[in-house]
Amino acid sequence: MFQSFDTTAEPQFGAERVAQLRDKLAALEIDGFLVPRADEYQGEYVPESAERLAWITGFTGSAGVALIMAEQAIVFVDGRYTTQLKEQVDGNVFIGGDLIGEPPHKWLAAHAPDGFRLGIDPWLHTSAEVTKLQKALAAKNGSVAFLSRNPLDEIWQGRPAEPMGKVAIQYDNEAGELATAKIKKIADGLPQFGAQAVVLTDPSSVAWAFNIRGADVPHTPHPLARAIIFADGGAEIFLDEKKTGAEQRAYLGQMAKQLPPADFVSRLEVTARDGGAIMLDPDLAPYILYGLITESGGTVVSGDDPARMPRATKNSIEIEGSTKAHLQDGAAMVEYLYWLDSQTPESITEIDAVKALEACRASVGQRMQNPLKDISFDTISGAGENAAIIHYRVTYATNRRFKSGEMFLVDSGGQYVNGTTDITRTVAIGAVPVEQKRFFTLVLKGMIAISTARFPKGTRGVDLDPLARIALWKAGADYGHGTGHGVGSYLSVHEGPQRISRAAMQELLPGMILSNEPGYYRPGAFGIRIENLVHVQAAEMIGGGDRPMLGFATLTWCPIDRRLILPDLMTGEELDWLNAYHAETRGKLLPLIDDEKIRDWLRQATAPVCLE
Numbered sequence: 001m002f003q004s005f006d007t008t009a010e011p012q013f014g015a016e017r018v019a020q021l022r023d024k025l026a027a028l029e030i031d032g033f034l035v036p037r038a039d040e041y042q043g044e045y046v047p048e049s050a051e052r053l054a055w056i057t058g059f060t061g062s063a064g065v066a067l068i069m070a071e072q073a074i075v076f077v078d079g080r081y082t083t084q085l086k087e088q089v090d091g092n093v094f095i096g097g098d099l100i101g102e103p104p105h106k107w108l109a110a111h112a113p114d115g116f117r118l119g120i121d122p123w124l125h126t127s128a129e130v131t132k133l134q135k136a137l138a139a140k141n142g143s144v145a146f147l148s149r150n151p152l153d154e155i156w157q158g159r160p161a162e163p164m165g166k167v168a169i170q171y172d173n174e175a176g177e178l179a180t181a182k183i184k185k186i187a188d189g190l191p192q193f194g195a196q197a198v199v200l201t202d203p204s205s206v207a208w209a210f211n212i213r214g215a216d217v218p219h220t221p222h223p224l225a226r227a228i229i230f231a232d233g234g235a236e237i238f239l240d241e242k243k244t245g246a247e248q249r250a251y252l253g254q255m256a257k258q259l260p261p262a263d264f265v266s267r268l269e270v271t272a273r274d275g276g277a278i279m280l281d282p283d284l285a286p287y288i289l290y291g292l293i294t295e296s297g298g299t300v301v302s303g304d305d306p307a308r309m310p311r312a313t314k315n316s317i318e319i320e321g322s323t324k325a326h327l328q329d330g331a332a333m334v335e336y337l338y339w340l341d342s343q344t345p346e347s348i349t350e351i352d353a354v355k356a357l358e359a360c361r362a363s364v365g366q367r368m369q370n371p372l373k374d375i376s377f378d379t380i381s382g383a384g385e386n387a388a389i390i391h392y393r394v395t396y397a398t399n400r401r402f403k404s405g406e407m408f409l410v411d412s413g414g415q416y417v418n419g420t421t422d423i424t425r426t427v428a429i430g431a432v433p434v435e436q437k438r439f440f441t442l443v444l445k446g447m448i449a450i451s452t453a454r455f456p457k458g459t460r461g462v463d464l465d466p467l468a469r470i471a472l473w474k475a476g477a478d479y480g481h482g483t484g485h486g487v488g489s490y491l492s493v494h495e496g497p498q499r500i501s502r503a504a505m506q507e508l509l510p511g512m513i514l515s516n517e518p519g520y521y522r523p524g525a526f527g528i529r530i531e532n533l534v535h536v537q538a539a540e541m542i543g544g545g546d547r548p549m550l551g552f553a554t555l556t557w558c559p560i561d562r563r564l565i566l567p568d569l570m571t572g573e574e575l576d577w578l579n580a581y582h583a584e585t586r587g588k589l590l591p592l593i594d595d596e597k598i599r600d601w602l603r604q605a606t607a608p609v610c611l612e
Contacts, residue, residue, distance in 0.1 A: 024151035030119035079480025116142035122288035165215030176317025205307035272298025313511035325419030376413030387527030404430030424531035446518035461504025532556035559605035582606035
């Protein structure tokens with residue numbers, strides 16, 4: 001089993017733990033303390049030893065931060081998690097905050113009393129975050145106190161040990177480029193920034209640059225590691241030897257010195273001596289590194305993580321690998337959806353559905369000799385009203401049985417050595433009301449709009465986001481999340497800087513993989529999301545046009561539930577796309593499926609949809 005249905009959070013202890021933390025804050029003479037979801041590596045997925053936000057609040061979402069003060073405690077989350085927050089935290093202890101509209105620095109600017117002193121752990125916040133906090137508090141004659149020891153860690157009894165997941169080599173036939181070549185490109189680029197070295201603080205960047213993968217955190221196959229790459233081509237990787245065998249150590253030894261993580265601070269200080277100029281990404285690097293460098297006599301060069309953009313723009317080998325991984329994943333999804341359709345609704349639960357999907361992915365992976373390494377995130381398995389919780393995570397406490405006449409939303413993905421997948425399908429359980437079908441069709445229209453978009457060079461995600469929403473907007477509806485996120489190559493299922501959202505300012509470039517996932521959610525009633533992964537590529541010249549265009553190539557192949565579509569709401573062009581997509585899905589997946597009953601189900605599920 002890859003997914004656990006227990007949670008590490010214990011909301012029933014929230015009041016007691018907050019009281020203990022407040023005692024610590026009083027002793028430190030600080031007025032508030034921030035508890036972010038992020039760990040020392042600023043990752044979305046963190047090991048159990050870094051689940052601080054869940055431990056203190058009970059909230060288990062992948063984005064959030066708590067502000068603990070003497071008389072008030074606020075948990076800031078975005079629109080994906082507002083319903084989940086209400087269900088997971090003790091409302092007598094915590095209130096909800098808006099992570100997007102009024103994040104902590106804006107809340108402090110508006111509400112903090114004069115002279116407010118905010119404590120933070122400088123390993124858990126980036127320079128960009130700290131700058132915003134300092135500016136907000138300066139206007140209140142307040143300040144940010146950088147704590148040498150995290151007061152929450154001091155009260156966390158039974159805190160899990162740090163992970164020691166084994167490291168594997170990502171060989172060239174999957175990576176598409178030698179690690180030595182990647183490191184050389186990074187090193188050769190440093191002089192133009194006036195930097196003698198760069199610190200890679202993002203474990204996914206370290207994994208990508210050194211062509212390694214790890215098992216330290218759930219569902220994201222990177223090792224918790226940092227690296228320093230020097231302008232002269234030298235490199236140091238800070239990775240515990242317990243995570244590597246003889247083969248991995250010999251491999252890394254060809255391009256870098258492998259040093260214990262405990263040596264990182266001292267090596268950074270040595271590098272900074274005598275005015276060493278060291279490059280850090282202010283959006284990724286922990287704030288403490290800035291002080292370590294300047295206090296050692298060095299200077300900080302602010303710049304983007306040099307591995308981030310080449311990691312986002314996949315090479316042809318990575319795209320080919322992702323294409324194959326998605327075909328395999330599509331076959332597993334078809335077997336799963338056939339199983340789901342074969343069940344009596346009341347006989348299965350949301351947890352049953354998760355277990356069945358993992359079993360299908362594992363079975364198909366074994367058959368195709370490309371094993372499922374892990375799921376790419378905890379499966380969102382929401383029936384009926386639970387589907388309205390955008391990032392719902394089923395537990396033993398929330399598990400419910402399916403009922404006829406409702407919809408079921410399943411958002412899931414797999415980690416394979418040749419690619420990372422992420423797919424959402426919303427399916428009918430019995431006869432679904434027409435109103436729900438109407439919103440399903442509106443969401444589908446948005447997904448098709450992104451799939452068929454053509455756009456010139458320089459287009460950003462923010463420019464395309466309205467295409468996915470316009471059908472819903474015209475119906476007086478919307479959804480509270482971005483339309484698409486970047487996806488890694490056997491790395492994080494949520495990768496930047498590419499996105500499709502109202503705040504996505506990154507230009508979309510060939511090779512970028514993104515999700516395309518509009519939705520609609522009616523709290524307490526139902527939820528809908530349809531998601532494919534796509535990658536940016538040069539589009540065919542448009543007849544009569546005079547500018548080259550980019551477009552999206554589809555990676556995900558799996559039927560979209562025809563039973564939920566109202567054809568009269570769709571244009572001829574949209575129906576043409578849907579029928580062509582289903583025909584291609586059928587053609588690509590039938591050869592991968594042996595069971596004739598499942599093959600027949602696929603033929604029916606991909607039959608043409610026509611206007612009545």
